[in-house]
Amino acid sequence: MNIKKFFAALLLVSSAWAVPFTAAHASTVLYDSATFVQGEQAGVQSFDISTPGTITVTLTDIPWLDIVSDLTASITTASGVIGTSTVAGSESFSVGSGTIFAHWFGDASGATGLGVIGIEVVFQAANATPVPLPASLLLLLSGLGVLFGWQRRETLPAVAA
DSSP: OOHHHHHHHHHHHHHHHHSOOOOBOOOEEEEEEEEEEESEEEEEEEEEESSOEEEEEEEEEEOSSBOOEEEEEEEEETTEEEEEEOSSEEEEEEEOSEEEEEEEEEEOOSSSSEEEEEEEEEEEETTOOOBOHHHHHHHHHHHHHHHHHTOOOOOOOOOOO
8 A cells, every 4th residue: 555645544534533523503694894983983784684593793993093982882673772782892692583783883082083893793593403514524535535546647658769
């Protein structure tokens, strides 16, 4: 057996055992944007959610021009406020189906009166079906094994001089 093929197979098998065999849950990025804040400024974005789940809002002050202070976000519905995040960072809220509104506010009070913030809103359904990663991993590894197994060296015909 060729030593290179042996080590390639050994590396492939050991990497398969190193991968954790857990299911991944899919989430949906509803909104991901960087926006300018001039003075005191607020923004709102609406989303139609078809199933209950969890919304995670991440606010980031991007250090360019002025620092944005009083950076806040809140999640509301037509019937009221679901939750409020009072600091930059991530906060998760449980939501039901329907129209959800994400509000944010910031104050760029500095020399230029202009700052930049990053906003990300991610939704994960409560009844999301897990993605079976072990089956897809085994399929990938078997395909790579077939690819390496079918390689063969082609010999060129001898050229008569």
